[in-house]
Amino acid sequence: ILLRADSEASLERRAVLFLRAAETAADPELARKARARKARLSYDLVKSHGALARSELLGAATELEATGEHELAAEAYKMLGDTEGEVRALTAAGAIDKLEERLSSDAVQSKKDRERAMATRRATDLDRGGERRAALRVTTEALALGPDDRLEDLARVIRQRLLRGPTCDLIVSGEPVSLALGERVTIGRGGATIVVASRSVSREHVVIRRDGDRVIVEDLGTRNGTFIAGARIAAPVPIGDGLSLMLGTDLPCRVAPRAEGGVTIEVAGGAFVAPLGPLLQGAWKVDLDVEEGESFVVLKSSPDAPAYLGDLQAAQRIDLAAGDAVAEERGGKVLVRVGAGTT
Known part of the structure; x- marks a missing residue:
C-alpha cells in the first residue's frame, strides 16, 4: 500500500x-x-x-x-x-x-487576553467548518472570564444564523424543498411538527410515523377527530398509496408515499417532505438533532463522502446555518443550500 x-x-x-x-x-x-x-x-x-x-x-x-x-x-x-x-x-x-x-x-501578554483571542479564532474556525454549536460553547466559556465585544458579536451572529427544526426550507440539488424532520411527524395548532392555524384542530392532532415496513396515520385522541371519506378513524391507518384526510371540521390534509422514502404532506396550503428519519442526499444525511430542548438541522457526511463549505472541508456533522452552500468537492457544485434569510 x-x-x-x-x-x-x-x-x-x-x-x-x-x-x-x-x-x-x-x-x-x-x-x-x-x-x-x-x-x-x-x-x-x-x-x-x-x-x-x-x-x-x-x-x-x-x-x-x-x-x-x-x-x-x-x-x-x-x-x-x-x-x-x-x-x-x-x-x-x-x-x-x-x-x-x-x-x-x-511573557508580555496577559493570559486572559490570549485566551480570548484564541477563543475568537477557534470559534470562527469552528463556525466556518460548520460546527456552530461547538463554536458557541467556546464563546460561552471565554465570556465567562469577562465581557468581550468581538466574542459577543460572533456568538450573536452564529445564533441568529443557526437553522432550527423541526421544519425548515432547503434547496436540494437545485430544487426547493420544505422539510418536516423527525422519526414521527405531528400536525396540530401548537407544539406540533407542522403547526397549522385552525381552531378545530388540537394542539397535536395526528401523527404520521413508521410501523414496521408501513407508514401509518393516527389520530391522537382529539375532540374533533380525523376523517377519511367522512368516516372517523379510531385506530392507526396505513397510508398505502396515499390518504386524503379531514382534520377536525375544516382542515383537508393529503399524505402520500415518496419513491425516495418517507411521505409528502399537503396541509394548510403548504407541501412538506417528511422522510420520517434522515433525508438521504447521496451519501449524506440531513437530520434533526435535539439539544437542551432546541431542534437543530444537521448535515452528516463521512470520510468517504466529505462535505465542503466553499473551499473548506467541513466537519462530518454540519450544524446548518443561513447562507450555507454545501458541495461534495472543494469549490464544486452545490448540492444543499440554505437561504441567506433562513433560520
Missing part, C-alpha cells in the same frame, strides 16, 4: 493510501511511520492551499503531534497562534532554544 502511495500522482489519494496502510499494518512502528507520512503530507497540502483554512491546519497540527512529528506540529501551532500547542510540541521535541524564545516572547 505504501508503494502504491509513493507512485500515486494525486496528493489527496496518496494521503488516503497512507491512512489505509496505517490501519492495515500489524507492526505498530510501521503503522506509526505510515501515519507520520500521512500527517506530513496533510500538512504540506494545507500549506499549499495559500489561504490557510484554520480547521484543516489545526487538524494537520494535531495529526503531526500524535505521530511524533513534534517540530512540524510546533510550526503548525505557531501559524494557528496556538501558543499552548506550540509550547507543548516544542517541549516534546526537546527544542529547548526555541521553547525558551517562545516563552520569553509570550
Whole structure:
C-alpha cells in the first residue's frame, strides 16, 4: 500500500493510501511511520492551499503531534497562534532554544487576553467548518472570564444564523424543498411538527410515523377527530398509496408515499417532505438533532463522502446555518443550500 502511495500522482489519494496502510499494518512502528507520512503530507497540502483554512491546519497540527512529528506540529501551532500547542510540541521535541524564545516572547501578554483571542479564532474556525454549536460553547466559556465585544458579536451572529427544526426550507440539488424532520411527524395548532392555524384542530392532532415496513396515520385522541371519506378513524391507518384526510371540521390534509422514502404532506396550503428519519442526499444525511430542548438541522457526511463549505472541508456533522452552500468537492457544485434569510 505504501508503494502504491509513493507512485500515486494525486496528493489527496496518496494521503488516503497512507491512512489505509496505517490501519492495515500489524507492526505498530510501521503503522506509526505510515501515519507520520500521512500527517506530513496533510500538512504540506494545507500549506499549499495559500489561504490557510484554520480547521484543516489545526487538524494537520494535531495529526503531526500524535505521530511524533513534534517540530512540524510546533510550526503548525505557531501559524494557528496556538501558543499552548506550540509550547507543548516544542517541549516534546526537546527544542529547548526555541521553547525558551517562545516563552520569553509570550511573557508580555496577559493570559486572559490570549485566551480570548484564541477563543475568537477557534470559534470562527469552528463556525466556518460548520460546527456552530461547538463554536458557541467556546464563546460561552471565554465570556465567562469577562465581557468581550468581538466574542459577543460572533456568538450573536452564529445564533441568529443557526437553522432550527423541526421544519425548515432547503434547496436540494437545485430544487426547493420544505422539510418536516423527525422519526414521527405531528400536525396540530401548537407544539406540533407542522403547526397549522385552525381552531378545530388540537394542539397535536395526528401523527404520521413508521410501523414496521408501513407508514401509518393516527389520530391522537382529539375532540374533533380525523376523517377519511367522512368516516372517523379510531385506530392507526396505513397510508398505502396515499390518504386524503379531514382534520377536525375544516382542515383537508393529503399524505402520500415518496419513491425516495418517507411521505409528502399537503396541509394548510403548504407541501412538506417528511422522510420520517434522515433525508438521504447521496451519501449524506440531513437530520434533526435535539439539544437542551432546541431542534437543530444537521448535515452528516463521512470520510468517504466529505462535505465542503466553499473551499473548506467541513466537519462530518454540519450544524446548518443561513447562507450555507454545501458541495461534495472543494469549490464544486452545490448540492444543499440554505437561504441567506433562513433560520
